[in-house]
Amino acid sequence: MRLLLLFMLAVLAPVLRGGEIFDFARLSDRIELVHYQKGSAAKVGKIDGRDALELFFDPALNSWNTIAIKNYQRPRLPLFRRCRIALEVWLPRNHAVRSVNLELCDSTGEMLQYPGVVSAQDHGWRKVAWEIDTALRAPHSWGGKKNGVPDGRTMIRNFSCSFRPGGAAGSLAFGKVFLEVEEAPLEFGVATGNGFPVIIRGRESEFGIRLKNGNPVLRRGKAKWEISTANGDRLSAGEDDWEVAPRSEKVIPLPAPAAYGLYDLKVNIDSGQERKFRFGYMAPAGPVDGPIRGFVLGVCEHPESLSDEEAEVWTRSAALCGARVIRGAGSWTGIEWRKGHPDYHVEDTMVERLERYHMKMSLLLLGTPGWAVAKEWKPLMPEKKYWPMPDLDAWQKYVRTLASRWGDRLYSLEVWNEPDLRTNGNFTSREYFKMLKAANDAAKSVNPGLQIQSGGLAGIDLPASISADPRYAWKLLKDEAANYDVFALHNHQVYLGYEDMVGRFLKYRREARTGKPWYANEAAVTSSTVGDEKQAHTLFQKIIYTMSLMNRGAIGYNWYNLVEKTKYPAGHPERHFGLLTPELEPKAAYLAYNTVAGHFREAVPEREFSGPGDSFRLYCFKAANGDYLVPGWSVSDKGNKAILLSGITGRAVRVDLNGNLEPLAATNGGVLFTLSETPAFVRISGQGKAPLCMGAPLELPDTLILRGREVTTLKAVLRNSGPKAVSLNVVADAPRGVQVRPRSIREPLAAGASRQVEFSVRAQDSFERGNLRFLVNPGMGVVSVRLERAVRLGDAPGLKHDLFLGERSQLVSMYPSAVETTHLQWQGPDDLSGKFFLSARNQVLTIRCDVTDDRHRQRFSGSEIWQNDSLQIALTLPGQNTFWELGAALADSGKAVGYCWRAPAGFRAEQAIEKIGVEVTRDEARKLTRYILKIPFDAIGLTGEKLGAGIRFNALINDCDETATRESYLRLAPGLGDGAASPELSVLIYRQEAEQK
Secondary structure (H helix, E strand, O other), rough: OOEHHHHHOOOOOOOOOEEEEEEEOOOOOOOOOOOOOEEEEEEEEEEEOOOEEEEEEOOOOOEEEEEEEHHHHEEOOOOOOOOEEEEEEEEEEEEEEEEEEEEOOOOOOOOOEEEOOOOOOOHHHHHHHEEEOOOOOOOEEEOOOOOOOOOHHHHHHHEEEEEOOOOOEEEEEEEEEEEEEEOOOOOEEOOOOOOEEEEEEOOOHHHHOOOOOOOOOOOEEEEEEEEOOOOOOOEEEEEEEEEEOEEEEEEEEEOOOOOOOEEEEEEEEOOEEEEEEEEEOOOOOOOOOOOOOOOOOEOOHHHHHOOHHHHHHHHHHHHOEEEEOOEEEHHHHHHHOOOOOOOOOHHHHHHHHHOOOOEEEEEEEEEHHHHHHHOOOOOOOOOOOOOEEHHHHHHHHHHHHHHHOHHHHHEEEEEOOOOOOOOOOOHHHHHHHHHHHHHHHHHHHOOOEEEEEEEOOOOOOOOOOOOOOOHHHHHHHHHHHHHOOEEEEEEEEOHHHHHHHHHHHHHHHHHHOOOOEEEEEOOOOOHHHHHHHHHHHHHHHHHOOOOOHHHHHHHEEEEOOOOOOOOOOOOHHHHHHHHHHOOOOEEEHHHHHHHHHHHHOOOOEEEEEEOOOOEEEEEEEEEEOOOOEEEEEEEEOOOOEEEEOOOOOEEEEEEEOOOOOOOOOEEEEEEEEEOOOOEEEEEEOOOOOOOOOOOOOEOOOEEEEEOOOEEEEEEEEOOOOOOOOEEEEEEEEEOOOOOOOEEEEEEOOOOOEEEEEEEEEEEEOOOOOEEEEEEEEOOOOEEEEEEEEOOOOOOOOOOOOEEEEEOOHHHEOOOOOOOOHHHOOOOOOOOOOEEEEEEEEEEEEEEEEEEEOOOOOOOOOOHHHHHEEEOOOOEOOOOOOOEEEEEEOOOOOOEEEEEEEOOOOOOOOOHHHHHOEEEEEEEOOOEEEEEEEEHHHHHHOOHHHHHHHOOEEEEEEEEOOOOOOOEEEOOOOOOOOOOOOOHHEEEEEEOOOOHHO
């Protein structure tokens, strides 16, 4: 049997070099004890004339006690190769203690346990010591990297005791903890003067290589270094002699880069130790002095897991990038695990620290201690006992204390976290609404001006399989609006998913006729699914889009999270939301956040230039100083858009996500702004009127489909939307394997005139896909069109597939990204992917799809097969008023089933599916489901002539592993799967009439 005896320490535990690093005797009377078993207790008092922590035990009840130190107080150790840790222990005569054990936690989250044997004859005060060698495996280890040795920064996590069977109840005592570093590696890294690797403008001279010698002897050598861009382009290199005195450090100065951005520093010390470091360079957006005004930008963080020293650096990093609010802390279970013994250390120090940086805390009211659970509570999930509903009287006392303790130094109180998820709130929506009202009443009774936020919802209309109430959002807006000030919502999707969710929320808000403001107080995307670059793009897009909705109630946006979470292994989605890595190295999103905060602080939206059907987003804001800001981006990978901004009488610069400025030359009062997947914005200063959007001077289709080696005509439109005549010069820049004729066109255009022009495009067999670029009046901007290959059908399936589904860009997930839903998220091609083989012979179109699926489930039939594992396809034929939508599935019974959801006018769906041959088989050993649809031409109105001209093909594969309905699907082109298929975006398939048999 194991007892967890947890007490939370109230002393500062920074990284220490040696000597005494901790004293159990310094604990106050606020020791927090968690009694999982009877017979345990602890108190600070005199033991043989010394102050110490006395621990009481009973081996008859517990054979093992773990004494765990609370996260923020765990002693952080310096880097070492070999060290000695010793604990003063007092033992009575005839004691039952068998061992006292040390447990460390390294930078990877691996736990390492070292036993310390105690003799039955030992008594009185003595030291139990552990020799730690990073070259030797610990006797016991688990979690993290699982290599059995300490990696990187290590902390003391806890101590434990084991007892001899049959021993008598008694006590022992702990005194001081000592550290002696016997050998340490030479530490080296990036020096910036900030405590983390970001150079800020004005402090470039502090940039260099930091060398730290933790040994008692002098160290010297030679350092070779190289600075390169994040893309690997070398910028500078050199080598320097160095010498560092014992127990000291020094900095080798390095040249700072010329432009803002992310860079790599590779350092080799004495040709033995070589490491690469990521660092950033930026003009800091903060700290921002003065009160919080306008749209609020914040970050989420968990300060309860940090030492005070760590929290200081993390807070500085948040302040420098312009954050004004940090959301986190406030956990009731962390503050008052034992009734009447609260510990506000985390919150007190955090509020004080934020005040120094002109920031505020948004406290999260969360968690119910065991002593405060409501007697009438009945778990929503009876098999789970966590996240219980609190007793409302105790709950209100807790809320009143927090609301009054820090007064106006708090930004807000948020009432719970994602209560709509069953795994986060084990109570009904009705019970949550009671908690919300009770919290609002309690807080307003002592601090009327404090902002109360509803618990941030994980989504809008979540499925009943994971939500306590699919109508949570509607009820909060319609029925509970009097019990909070601000509606909070969460989202962890890429931009288009966020735009869709917010659109549904705003529809509810409008229908509920509530004027409640709303705050996206936990919103991000993890870089484990989209990569660092697209994470930065998403950050910019989601913040700008939210800001554009200020006139529809939006008041703020918090990015989740400031720093990546090491409690999750590398690659886990929940780990990689952060703006900074666990080593506090900046990611692309950190610099993008800094750029948004620095330029858009207190900006207000003027108008949106883009419309609902546009494949780009373009907005206009007015900055606090009167400048105009025009941010924009393309929402697809189909090509760049060049937009003419007119009415420019001042100075215009293009600003990238790192904050670099590029002057734009105005021609006849206009500048060309090229939009791509990488967001950017134009900043216009020195004029009193907002710019105008005049559209694109060169209009191109999003995509051009190429058939074999045939010449394809690209039709474009040159347009002069300005007030004066211009001459437009367009030069083609074709990718390798593509020929364009003519290479350039020069056309004079009168004011307001337009002209259609044509280019002939032909591709070699080796070309698959890419962008055809056009330079407009070279120097003004670049426009591009996406070139894609049509699929040419053979008379039998080829050895190589024609189309593939298995990329994250093709994924649509039905569940929010959260810890609780990780197992429902797509894990990669081995989880779900599909290869399509298309052919046509003897007036039959054959579609074969080999689907890799780790688990096959299909419990539905007929029109509902889409809810489980299945295939859906769409075919758009010339001359028909709508597309065909067909499906196939393999029932759990082993029967292959087909269905037709949609048919064009003049056809009957049920007759068509009867003519179509549907075969579905499953190879469980290979985890392969093979779908074959044999479609007679006459069943769908297909002819050889139509197939020769080309028909449009789209497809998706549904996945359902655990829940009642599909959890995600992969699709070739947008629209299919949500009732809004767009044939023009799907794939063109064809077969030359002369080849048809």
